Amino acid sequence: MNRRTFLYGLTLGTLSAPLVAEAQRVGKVYRIGILFQTTDNNYFQAILQGLKELGYVEGRNLAIEFRSAEGRVDRLPGLVAELVRLNVDVIVAAGTAATRAAKSATATIPIVMVATADPVLSGFVVSLAQPGGNITGTTVVPTQELWAKELQLLTEVAPSASRVALLWNPRALPGAAAASNLKTMNDAAGKLRVTLRSVEARASDDFAATFAGMTGDRIGGIFLIPSADLFGHLPQIAELAVKHRIPLLSFYRDVAVAGALMSYGASLPDSFRRAIDYVDKILKGSKPGDLPVEQPTKFELVINLKTARAIGLTIPQSLLLRADEIIQ
Incomplete structure (x- = not known):
């Protein structure tokens, strides 16, 4: 899969849209490298939709090189090296x-990041307003307000949940970003009088033992931050949460689809779609270091009613009315 153009069964040649004025130079075929940590058709479709809207058509003015690590982050350096050797116009x-x-x-090929942790603390950009270097794009940095919203949602469905576990792999983030995430959530938990426990999880862990430990610690809710290495284990994690009757929440819709109780966070398809605006500007001559990083503007609440029934929770009608999507 990683050595051929990946189209998810959709032929870009069928995308027909009028070229926007001055969008592309006559005869120029742009080569875009796309690097995914895991394979997700929804996000790839969002990229295709963005390209279609801006007039980029495979076979006419566009070639796509898709690479996915399939959840194995150790493969990423080799995959991106392929894109660099292909001399793509943007990654x-x-x-x-x-x-x-x-x-x-690479320090020369423009990079458009999508859905990253704090890009400043991660060392990707100098600042959100003036990124500098060859990287810009969109981020999903969780603010204290967003963390507080997550905890508030938990208390709405499980008022007795006074002890909450943060299930994550802090080693998947740069030290400063991991520390910032933990401090931000601790601050939010403190304001809601919720005790937060940090529980490390890696793909090689025995998740059954991890959940047994949380049950023994009387954890009333779990908030999951799924790093690339954990995405492939989402169904198992969600199944264990149901088995132990613990509400599982996350920022990401993927987690709710996998069986978590609910998710609330930035719309990732929207973030991917907006990333294509950066690609377009860069292909037209803008420097990535001059394009401010965008933070999320569209958020979505997803509730999994099947999971709620399985763990014996009744979702308040007021919360159901606020949901953007309900999984039956």
Whole structure:
């Protein structure tokens, strides 16, 4: 899969849209490298939609080189090296690990990051307003307000949840970003009088033992930050949460789809779509270091009613009415 153009069964040649004025130079075929940590058709489709809207058509003025690490972050350096050797015009790097690999591989090819952790603390950009260097794009940095919203949602469905676990792999983030995330959530938890426990999880861990430990610690809710290495284990993690009857929440819709109780966070398809605006500007001559990094503007609440029933929770009608998506 990683040595051929990946189209998810959709032929870009069928995308027909009028070229926007001055969008592309006559006869120029742009080569875009796309680097995913995991394979997700929804996000790839969002990229295709963005390209279509801006008039980029495979076979006419566009060639796409898609690479996915399939959840194995150790493969990212080799995959991005392929894109560099192909001399692509721009690299779209999805996620923190992919962006880190791309940054290590090239200081000259423009990189558009999507859905990363704090890009400043991660060392990708100098500042959000003036990125500098060859990287810009979109980020999903969780603010204290967003963390507080997550905890508030948990208390709405499980008022007795006074002890909450943060299930994550802090080693997947740069030290400063990991420390900032933990401090921000601790601050939010303190204001809601919720005790937060940090629980490390890696792909090689025995998740059954991890959940048994949280149950023994009387954890009333779990908030999951799924790094690239954990994405492939989402169904198992969600299944264990149901088995132990613990509400599982996350920023990401993927987690709710996998079986978590709910998710609330930035719309990742929207973030991927907006990333294509950066690609377009760069192909037209803008320097990535001059394009401010965008923070999320569209958020979505997803509730999994099947999971709620399985763990014996009743979702308040007021919360159901606020949901953007309900999984039955």
